[in-house]
Amino acid sequence: MASSLTSLRETADLRHLRQIIAGLDEGVILIDPDQTLLWANDAALKMHGVSALEELGHDVDDYRRRFQLRYRNNRRVAADDYPIERVVAGDSFSEVVVEVTVAGEEEPRWVHQVRSLVLNDRDEDAPTCVVLVIQDVTAQYEAEDRFEQSFNANPAPAVICRLSDLRFVKVNDGFLEMTGFARDHVLSRTVYDIDVLRDADRRDLAKARLAEGTTIPQMEARLDLAEGGNKLVIVAGQPIELNDQPCMLFTFADLEPRRQAEEALRHSEERFTRTFQMAPVAMAIGARDGHLLCEINASFTQLTGYAASAIIGRSLSEVGLWAGKDTGREIERAIEEGNGLRGHEAGIATREGGHIDCLVSTEAFTLNGDECLLWAFQDITQRKATELELVEAIEAVMKDTSWFSRSIMDKLARLRAPMPDERGASLDDLTPREREVLALICRGLDDKSIARALGVSGNTVRNHVARIYAKIGVNRRTAAAAWARARGFDGERLLAEANA
Structure with missing residues (x-):
């Protein structure tokens, strides 16, 4: 073994090997079988945040002291399971993923994907050098972590199935809350065990797109619930890659609240329609813009003589319902200005030419x-x-009041006019001549008779009468007489004094 080590270090092989791997994007660490770190390329040094081989460590033990490794499930890597230990021990492995933490720090800095390589001498079975090949997959796993966090935190229900076997591999809390299923129950099923496309309005298209691994457009479907039954949803599918495997992300929108609201609205409109048709008051429904009628009830037909076929699709003015053009224009102008009508008195013309007085609202x-x-x-x-x-x-009775008792006249006067308002007009507001005219009006005299009695012209009497009406707020003789009697004035004493 020592001769192999000496041979490798003293020959050009190591130099040539370093030249070949120096510019690789992957990190490469060469390790002598005696666990000494021989050399590392720039990529490997950068992946450990150092600039020289000595900062990686003199040997395998020194490397372990400087860098602590954990698996992705947060479990510490045992000393003899370090990839650098395993490669020296002769293990062959690929794609071991570990998180690398600098000694003394709490959080990992990098995520490495590591594989091993053993270099043997041509003439000997014993390795002359072992190689640790490292890929920095930090960005990839950070992106996956962000996706995982976003996926789990997203309130919109979602599941992910693997396209190779259509089994669910991820499910978020939104889907579990909407369906009532447990996470383990979902992750052990396929797309068709928990049928996310049940009763879809374009199910065949969705199945074809799923088989192709292409986008599934939005469509309505029914989703099974854990406790039985189902609910109306909108489902859509988007192809994604997860852990380098092609998958399909299904997202859902719960349509049940909308369906319930639409159902309640439909029932409300049905009740309104029944009430509208049965109402004893003549009613019609028209467009807010243009006033074209779209519905009338039976009472409207009974009142006006217009059947639905003769009036729907036309405006009230076009039909000629209003008794006068000014009436129609006045009403339509008030509506266009945003003013609703409440008990507006108007005349309408029936289909047969009759006239009806109405309160319009x-x-x-x-x-x-x-x-x-x-x-x-x-x-x-x-x-x-x-x-x-x-x-x-x-009016007819009050033209001759001589036989009518004073008490009955007073009662009629009170029926015709309200009790005097202290804030309104009083007898003191009238001139002496106007009180004389009012006294004669109370006795039932017309303008000519009053003119003869006072020795003035008819025009003068009419002017006095007009001023009296204006002051006391009436517009006819009976109302003026009622106003005077309600205030205890019949004019007899005043006329007696005048004649004396």
């Missing part, structure tokens, strides 16, 4: 994702007719 809402407008029409024709008849009856 609108409400903006969303239906099937579209901005819509709900119209409601309350028929007040009969109510207005009744009010008009009552007013006319009161």
